Amino acid sequence: MRSVSVIGIGETKFGRFPERSLKDLILEAGAKAIDDSGIGREDIGALFMSNYNAQGFSGQGHLGPLAAEVLGLGNVPTLRVEGACASGSLAFRQALSAVASGMYDVVLVGGVEKMTHQSTEAVTAGLAGASDMELEAGLGATFPSIFAMIANRYFHEYGNVRDEMALCAVQNHDHALLNPDAQLQKRITVEQVKNGLPIAHPFTIFDCSLVSDGAAFVVLAATDVAKAVCRKRLVEVVGCGQAGDTVTLAAKKSMTTFAATVHAAKQAYGMAGIKPAQIDLAEVHDCFTITQIINSEDLGFFAKGKGAAAVAEGKTAAHGLMPINVSGGLKAKGHPIGATGLSQIYEIVTQLRGEGDARQLKKADIGLTHNIGGTAATCVVSIFRGR
């Protein structure tokens, strides 16, 4: 397997865009990534698309060739990958493998989701399709209720961390203030979070990630090829791991340790030869506040049961010891599902290149992305290193 690097990134602003179609979002983010890479369309060997549910939300399937047509890529092979909220990272991993194996020298990988034109009920039902329709969603369980059960179990095992969860949301909102692509750019307080609209105890609306429209694209190239064309700091993909777990919460061995995260992280760290303490920044899946806290432990950044305290101690803030979600995360940057995993990579590459402007970290040489699908039934962890 040969070394692969990211040579181009592009994303749309995330938000509510009733005037923009799926094709419009694809065109903006895809063209930005291609332009950023310095390569021509004729050099792209394949297109890997990520999308969760455009069939449900807009009636549109077959997004691979649709995106290729919009972007003018001719007869390139395409496909769409879906793995719930981890779809973007799964498409990235397939693209990575295709270049690493020597199958293609340069590939484009993109993700898109358009959700805000649907009613809250329709979006909630569409999202619930990432759980088990017979055993969970069909009985009325939606993701806020499933992750609320996880939060309550976490309280039982490690103590009540309601305040720290709220602070996690506050921090991600603070981060998003400096990200021009973020959907929400407003400061919130711990009191606002705790007194927000109740969703599923202990969550209020401020513990939940956003419903968003948006797209994000990445161009990958064999590092040897990348060196010849890349005009910016080369960002090498040094590690990538993937693991799964049961879809149903009831079948999992633990509710407060995500086995898929643990396994995927172990693979990624092993491949990279890097320890958690060496990571300068991470984008960690935060569909709910408790999710970020649990994942930050399962990724090895903090000891089990200590993830909440780390938030309270400011370790996860932008200029803390282990900055998490300096983009604003799913919570404040937004969560257009198919685009999310690729937008995490967009942020890491931006920081590793030193292009973060107002939100640029002082030290950003090694970054990690972590993306889960459903109740952590799918997980991809990737590690990037600036060269």
Place this chain on the structure above:
Amino acid sequence: MRSVSVIGIGETKFGRFPERSLKDLILEAGAKAIDDSGIGREDIGALFMSNYNAQGFSGQGHLGPLAAEVLGLGNVPTLRVEGACASGSLAFRQALSAVASGMYDVVLVGGVEKMTHQSTEAVTAGLAGASDMELEAGLGATFPSIFAMIANRYFHEYGNVRDEMALCAVQNHDHALLNPDAQLQKRITVEQVKNGLPIAHPFTIFDCSLVSDGAAFVVLAATDVAKAVCRKRLVEVVGCGQAGDTVTLAAKKSMTTFAATVHAAKQAYGMAGIKPAQIDLAEVHDCFTITQIINSEDLGFFAKGKGAAAVAEGKTAAHGLMPINVSGGLKAKGHPIGATGLSQIYEIVTQLRGEGDARQLKKADIGLTHNIGGTAATCVVSIFRGR
């Protein structure tokens, strides 16, 4: 890239099964394939799932980990691939690449679709999502109408082949009579086809493939590993090509030559070092009768404009010079979309192993599968050789 072989196959009967769930279909076909392979569940490195629209038809997304949970595969990495009616072959190609590259030694790839519980209107709308929702389906174009335009254009360019199209359906029905997994097992006549319920001129109901429930799975292994475990004739994947084309019919350079088929076939033949005349049998995408005829030309079996005559001359019949769709094809075996491409492979492997019972061909050493998505916007061609 190392050699890869098929070591296990399994499928359900195709048909209308209101009593069977997605999980039930997955369990039957997946367990059959694993049992057939002789390997244990612990040897499976990854699961690649194919499905077109369970989100739309049943509300169920995230089929990768759902299938892994049903089949007891633990924490294996999974994903779902979608590329309209070519989803199954796309998942197969991803699985093939993952083994060929050395990433995994043994992988499972499966496809499933459950459609018959939906109304004809809902299924037609769900399928139309594989066209362009803004420029085609949104204006009322469904796939029967799109392929009817293609048929009429074919008549304009090469002469009226209405009778030969009808005979194509008759042949595939004849083939299905000998396939116990086929959905339709009844003989039809050319007159019945021509006088059937009109769908979109020149198509009657008998020119159209079926709406079906079903699943199909394949186990792939590195050939070196396969030799140690496979108790049956080893079937090596000697060629695989993939290409795309525009989604919209209006943007295509030709309506009667499918560019994606031409490009994918060229890649597959080149990789295999095999010419069309060496193929002993082929499963060719026949969503409509005209589709099989055009594809049989684009695959190089017959000269352009001569595919219909080849049907009339009996060349494509089970014991003709170039047997096509001896399984019954999408037309009579059925078309549970996510399973279709993998069921094509099931048939080729069955024949190459000599396990075709009543429908076994005398000579079956090299077989080809051809699968398109949408208006031939996605195409995968694979070539298999018995060792």
